[in-house]
Amino acid sequence: MRYFIGNWKMFGVPKSIGILSKINSYYEKDKNRNKYRVIITPPYTLIESYSKYFNKKKILIGSQNCYQKEQFSSNTAAISPYMLKSVGAKYTLIGHSDNRKEGDSDMMLKDKVRYAIKKNLKVVFCIGENKTEKKNKKTLSVLKRQLTKVLEKKFNKNNIIVAYEPIWSIGTGKIPTAIELKKTTIYIKTVLKRIFKKNSPAVLYGGSVDGSNVEMFKDIREIDGFLIGGASKSSKKFIDIIKNYYR
Numbered sequence: 001m002r003y004f005i006g007n008w009k010m011f012g013v014p015k016s017i018g019i020l021s022k023i024n025s026y027y028e029k030d031k032n033r034n035k036y037r038v039i040i041t042p043p044y045t046l047i048e049s050y051s052k053y054f055n056k057k058k059i060l061i062g063s064q065n066c067y068q069k070e071q072f073s074s075n076t077a078a079i080s081p082y083m084l085k086s087v088g089a090k091y092t093l094i095g096h097s098d099n100r101k102e103g104d105s106d107m108m109l110k111d112k113v114r115y116a117i118k119k120n121l122k123v124v125f126c127i128g129e130n131k132t133e134k135k136n137k138k139t140l141s142v143l144k145r146q147l148t149k150v151l152e153k154k155f156n157k158n159n160i161i162v163a164y165e166p167i168w169s170i171g172t173g174k175i176p177t178a179i180e181l182k183k184t185t186i187y188i189k190t191v192l193k194r195i196f197k198k199n200s201p202a203v204l205y206g207g208s209v210d211g212s213n214v215e216m217f218k219d220i221r222e223i224d225g226f227l228i229g230g231a232s233k234s235s236k237k238f239i240d241i242i243k244n245y246y247r
């Protein structure tokens with residue numbers, strides 16, 4: 001199974017659902033549709049209405065983050081996994097570099113993952129090195145630390161997807177070379193196999209993926225799909241990624 005996950009970040013109002021309707025129409029007619037899953041993470045404000053609208057359809061709705069407590073608490077503006085689940089979210093991103101930058105520590109991320117899984121949300125756990133770490137050849141050690149500090153064998157592996165998103169690639173148009181990416185993805189899967197003592201969860205790539213570069217990724221069989229930011233805000237650009245991937 002491949003995954004095409006669109007992360008809308010701070011984008012979208014109720015009428016933006018038109019973008020998803022077009023993606024859904026394409027998906028329902030696509031002869032390759034059984035090979036992949038489409039998940040969109042709009043802002044919190046749209047999760048309930050979009051989840052209701054796509055309830056019987058193919059697109060699944062997720063959240064971009066969740067709070068590190070299970071149910072209710074006194075933290076202003078926080079949204080828990082229970083609250084997300086109650087409005088129809090099926091997935092949540094956790095550990096996106098935007099949120100790590102704002103202070104999400106490994107300990108907080110571990111709680112987020114734990115409670116999200118407990119509430120039956122599937123977790124897309126984001127990891128990735130920054131430009132300096134890459135320059136200093138620290139990529140693999142950074143990824144290993146990010147994975148081993150947060151993920152544990154007792155977490156249900158079937159509820160976890162890992163998204164490798166080099167920070168220097170997000171929104172910049174720069175992408176790793178095919179050789180680098182293959183090597184890094186294989187390494188991530190090796191670490192995950194060690195953590196879970198069995199097969200690795202799916203590992204996605206994220207960072208400046210678009211319709212023109214996605215063909216390069218399809219030869220890297222270890223990559224199980226994509227986390228797509230900018231290009232997910234346009235139905236045409238998002239559909240082009242899927243079309244060109246299966247061409």
Ligand code: PEP
Pocket residue numbers: 007165169170171172206207208209227228229230231
């Ligand atoms: C992201 O922010 O998760 C992302 C992958 O963004 P972009 O595709 O725009 O690089």
